[in-house]
Amino acid sequence: MHEPDDGSWTRRDAMPDERPGRRAFQIYIYAVCLVTVVVVLFSAASAVYAIIRIAAPGTTAQGSEGFSFPFGFVDEGGASVGSESLEDAERDRGIASLAENGIFSLLAAAIFLWHWDQGVKLRAEIAAEQKGSSPPRRRASRSPRSAE
Numbered sequence: 846m847h848e849p850d851d852g853s854w855t856r857r858d859a860m861p862d863e864r865p866g867r868r869a870f871q872i873y874i875y876a877v878c879l880v881t882v883v884v885v886l887f888s889a890a891s892a893v894y895a896i897i898r899i900a901a902p903g904t905t906a907q908g909s910e911g912f913s914f915p916f917g918f919v920d921e922g923g924a925s926v927g928s929e930s931l932e933d934a935e936r937d938r939g940i941a942s943l944a945e946n947g948i949f950s951l952l953a954a955a956i957f958l959w960h961w962d963q964g965v966k967l968r969a970e971i972a973a974e975q976k977g978s979s980p981p982r983r984r985a986s987r988s989p990r991s992a993e
Contacts, residue, residue: 867967874964881957888950895946898939906935 898905 867971871964871967874960874967877960878957878964881953881960884953885950885957888946888953892943892946892950895939895943899936899943902932902935902939905939906931 894905
């Protein structure tokens with residue numbers, strides 16, 4: 846394919862670092878980061894609501910005071926079994942919701958951090974290639990032994 850010599854802008858001039866798959870990898874990394882940020886935000890909002898359910902169950906509970914099971918579960922002696930106040934039930938649901946959203950947020954945050962780190966490494970590699978040097982290498986975890 847013929848490239849114009851009139852000084853006009855071309856894609857090759859704009860992106861000299863393009864290798865097969867690099868652009869797709871960048872898009873993947875940043876798309877995952879965006880999705881995980883949204884997941885963390887919604888999970889955090891749900892976790893805040895769960896904390897309110899635990900701290901003030903009377904304000905978030907739906908129904909009437911003195912909730913008990915509608916069919917009046919009783920044991921053989923006639924005592925009520927399994928009756929629970931509305932606030933206790935709401936507090937229990939709040940604890941379960943907080944645990945669920947906390948785990949979900951932590952997993953999403955871990956996925957975000959790993960992918961963001963990959964994006965930082967990729968940007969450093971691109972910058973090093975544009976400067977004409979090799980990309981920074983990781984150091985070995987142990988120190989090299991001296992030759993005796």
